[in-house]
Amino acid sequence: MSPSAHLTDEITALLLALRKMQRRHRAELDLYRTADGEVIEERYADYDEARQTTAMEAGDALDTLMDRLENLVVVPSRRPFTVALQGPGHAEGAAAWLFVVTGTSLDDAHRALTRLPSFQQWKADNRPPDGYEIPGDAQLVPGQSHPGIRASGSYIDLRHEQAHAPLRHTTSAAPASPGPAPSYGPPRRPR
Structure with missing residues (x-):
């Protein structure tokens, strides 16, 4: 896989997730709008609450997107x-x-x-x-x-x-190994 191919794949995956969130947010807000896109007067409080909730989620998604994009352009490429x-x-x-x-x-x-x-x-x-x-x-x-x-x-x-997490570059030889997976055999008897 070429270096530009992995960037394209990563950016495409990020965009797909953002588009999915955007469609979901529009559907949530459309519950409080007329066919012309106007907010239904008696549903304005619900619409405003839904807008705040979707805006907070979008803000968090933007933070993640920025972090991931910054990691993609670090040299050497991450x-x-x-x-x-x-x-x-x-x-x-x-x-x-x-x-x-x-x-x-x-x-x-x-x-x-x-x-x-x-x-x-x-x-x-x-x-x-x-x-x-x-x-x-x-x-x-x-x-x-x-x-x-x-x-x-x-x-x-x-x-x-x-x-x-704070980005730390080390040159240590080998990382600590993880513990075992949750599937265990029978206890072994001491010899």
Whole structure:
């Protein structure tokens, strides 16, 4: 994928989300307007409340849009990466956990992922119960990690959180690995 192709894909995805929100907002406001677009006099208070609610959502969306666009034009270019992780808690053949963050490379995206508070919370939430032995730690799955994004809903998108976190560039060798996934085998007996 060429550098300009990933920019086009990312901008297109942002525009699609904004258009969807815009159509939804228009439909919400149209409930209080006549066919000519005039506000129905006796529904003005409801219309005004709906306008305030949609304006707040649009303002939040604009903040996110600006953050994402700024990340796209940073040199070196930051783009979305799907980071796949699998750990000892995964059942045999279970799919890897997929996270989307931005980075300049897969390694940079992996490091960025491990620093996010919600990822740390995910690690804590997915620790095995007492009595379960963990033979290793979660690992990056390079064959399933890649630049770009899969179909919506098949990953945990942390770009919004990342955009609002302080940007720290490090050159550390390897990031901390995540905890195991929530699928556990039977407890192992000590030998």
